[in-house]
Amino acid sequence: MPRRHRARQEPRTGRRAQRPKDVLHGPRGHRGDAFRCLGCRRDVPVRALGTAHRNHCPYCLTSRHVDGRAPGDRGEECRAPMDALTLAVRDDGEWLLIHRCRACGTLKANRPAGDDHPLALIRLALRPLADPGLAHLTGVVPGT
Amino acid sequence: MSDHLTTDRTDPTTAFDCPSCGTSSAGGPRDHCPQCLHTRHRDSADPCGAPMAPLAVAVHGPGDWRLIHRCTACATLTSAPVRADDHQVALMALAVRPLAQPPFPLGLLGRI
Numbered sequence: 001m002p003r004r005h006r007a008r009q010e011p012r013t014g015r016r017a018q019r020p021k022d023v024l025h026g027p028r029g030h031r032g033d034a035f036r037c038l039g040c041r042r043d044v045p046v047r048a049l050g051t052a053h054r055n056h057c058p059y060c061l062t063s064r065h066v067d068g069r070a071p072g073d074r075g076e077e078c079r080a081p082m083d084a085l086t087l088a089v090r091d092d093g094e095w096l097l098i099h100r101c102r103a104c105g106t107l108k109a110n111r112p113a114g115d116d117h118p119l120a121l122i123r124l125a126l127r128p129l130a131d132p133g134l135a136h137l138t139g140v141v142p143g144t
Numbered sequence: 145m146s147d148h149l150t151t152d153r154t155d156p157t158t159a160f161d162c163p164s165c166g167t168s169s170a171g172g173p174r175d176h177c178p179q180c181l182h183t184r185h186r187d188s189a190d191p192c193g194a195p196m197a198p199l200a201v202a203v204h205g206p207g208d209w210r211l212i213h214r215c216t217a218c219a220t221l222t223s224a225p226v227r228a229d230d231h232q233v234a235l236m237a238l239a240v241r242p243l244a245q246p247p248f249p250l251g252l253l254g255r256i
């Protein structure tokens with residue numbers, strides 16, 4: 001992926017050129033009304049149904065590590081893709097999407113958006129059940 | 145709380161004292177209580193020492209089940225491998241929760 005600003009080497013001093021001050025803090029490839037998903041490369045409109053702040057792709061659910069402690073604060077330097085890892089259920093019954101950063105392993109909980117693809121969510125919900133991990137742990141392997 | 149923070153969870157002779165149900169479990173190293181799956185916030189950039197509740201089960205890779213915990217005080221999320229002697233029904237209950245409580249009627253999927 002092309003970087004917006006490459007770190008330049010000053011030939012004389014060997015010191016790194018100062019970063020320009022006009023760095024946009026939106027996602028790379030941000031064109032105002034859409035962003036290119038880091039997971040499936042689709043163009044995703046920024047405006048989402050039922051959420052003020054879209055933070056993941058409605059097709060493949062991939063997000064990006066840009067927020068620090070508070071949602072939407074953009075206080076994180078990592079900027080690597082975050083894969084949808086699993087789903088959780090809040091006390092009030094709402095689903096929570098758990099993302100995991102591909103680079104640093106940070107976990108984040110996000111509310112699904114109203115236009116997230118239901119099949120993508122269901123596929124995620126089925127993952128633990130489809131995996132033989134628990135069977136291996138308990139020694140109960142199907143078919144044995 | 146401070147003795148929990150300084151407990152070395154990699155020491156197999158150290159029992160895990162659950163901050164939620166109070167069970168003391170030997171047979172370490174242990175990340176969490178094998179009975180109720182709770183733990184204490186010790187492993188992350190900014191551990192606060194408060195109890196952490198089990199939030200979800202995740203698959204990091206084939207055969208690699210993880211327990212996702214959320215800190216009851218600071219909301220930090222962590223993950224740890226599940227163990228063979230973790231409460232199997234409690235793990236399965238967590239794993240099926242999203243499907244047992246879908247936020248939209250699953251019958252709707254037939255029309256997509």
Ligand SMILES: [Zn+2]
Nearest residue numbers: 037040057060
């Ligand atoms: Zn995508």
Ligand SMILES: [Zn+2]
Nearest residue numbers: 065078101104
């Ligand atoms: Zn990251």
Ligand SMILES: [Zn+2]
Nearest residue numbers: 162165177180
């Ligand atoms: Zn317990």
Ligand SMILES: [Zn+2]
Nearest residue numbers: 185192215218
């Ligand atoms: Zn905490």
